[in-house]
Amino acid sequence: MVNAFTKIKIPYETAEERGVFLELELDKKNLFASFIPNEQSGIKDIRGAVVKAIENPVAGKKLSEILSGAKKVTIITENQFRQAPITEIVPYLLEEIKKAGAIAKIVIGSGKVGALSPEEITEKLGPAVANSGIEICSNDVSKPENYVFMGITKAGVAVSVHKAVAEADVILSVATTQATLWGYGGSGMIIPAVSGNDTIEYNHVMSLAPDCVPGNNECRMQLDKYEAAKIVKIDMGINLIVNNEFEVTYINAGSFEEAHKEAIKVYDKVYRFDASAFKNDKADIVITGSSAPTNHLFFHTGWIGMNCKPIVKKGGTIIFTTPCPGYHAWPGFALMDLLKPYLPATPESHERVLKSFYDKENELWAGCIWYKVFAGLLHADLYIVTLPENLETARDIGLTAFDNVEDAYQAALQKEGSNAKVAFVPYGRYSVLDV
Secondary structure, three states, rough: OOOOEEEEEEEEOOOOOOOEEEEEEEOOEEEEEOOOOOOOOOOOOHHHHHHHHHHOOOOOOOOOHOOOOOEEEEEEEEEOOOOOOOOOOOHHHHHHHHHOEEEEEEEOOOOOOOOOHHHHHHHHHHHHHHOOOOOEEEOOOOOOHHEEEEEEOOOOOOEEHHHHHHHOEEEEEEOOEEEEEEEEEEOOOOOOEEEOHHHHHHHHHHOOOOOOOOOOOOOHHHHHHHHHHHHHHHEEEEEEEEEEEOOOEEEEEOOOHHHHHHHHHHHHHHHHEEEEHOOOOOEEEEEEOOOHHHHHOOOHHHOOOOHHHEEEEEEEEEEEOOOOOOEEEEOOOOOOOOOOOHHHHHHHHHHHHHHHHHHHOOOOOHHHHHHHHHHHHHHOOOEEOOOHHHHHHHHHHOOEEEEOOOHHHHHHHHHOOOOOOOEOOOOOOOOOOOO
16 A cells, blocks of 8 residues: 655754654645755864965955955944854954954944844854954944944945944955855845944835845845945955854955855755746745754744745744754744734734834834835745744734644644645745745
């Protein structure tokens, strides 16, 4: 007798607990398609790959040429919620800056997330760098005196950046390239990474645009970030792709925009899928999960609704498995309570959401994330599978939450019918689905 069932393994990881999957048995007649990336293996010699990249840029000058004659060099890194393993990269850059006779500074591009604690800085940069005596600071918009006006973008955004960046002769950035809610990560090493409050907020208004979606590198928000990098004059961008095992699979360097776009091409070969089969015949249910690099908070893992939206029908169901154990004092669903006044998602509550941003009742540094969750809920139901300790909070917000994937799937089948068409996107946050 032919087996009429198949099992899928849905990622359910955190940084501390890798290799965790939830198994779900499906009737073969339901599973229509799976979008599983063929991820590249990790680079064994990261330092060697960095050396090669910075002296063989995809565009622009070599690092040795850039550093010639420099007096002040600032390195911009990502915050603690991004994957690039800079503990293996920044020490080498510091060595080269010292050889060139320049003074180095490091600015952690924390945008409006807040300044990192000494412990977080040590974890992000490594003990050797953190204790080296080099000036290290985090972006902190609560101190407006630390920002310098640099110019205005074509979209009318006044660009003010941290003075440690504005005063440098040479600016280097190290970033992760990945699909995000706003196009691709890695482009925001000026806005929002090291910019002042108003710069971030006015740029992030563009996140509300309908074409500001995962995989669209031409949306206005993305283009505005590139322009800010030109205004401030980042001399070299170093870009990394990190797979779902936390391994670096690709490194390049060069002129900021050109190098980032080249990294996107490489990323798309692995994580961008032809989903045209769903153009006119959408899935009833999409099942997706979260891997270790998405970290600890639903605020960061919950982006998947917009990634999976292209293939799920209007009124369909997305099942998303994400443990969200929390981060330090922040519980797993921290900041998501901002959604509560606007749920359930309706056209009327949508209008109130938008008005709240323009009235500055809500800030867009956080709104650019939770609004995308709201926009996803306007299109399809979201069934969240998470740790038991998150259920009360998630449900109080107005989200549909389970602590068991089988229960979530059976609820979805009851809603969509026994013949529901199912699509499986294991790594939803990092996947781009083209219909």
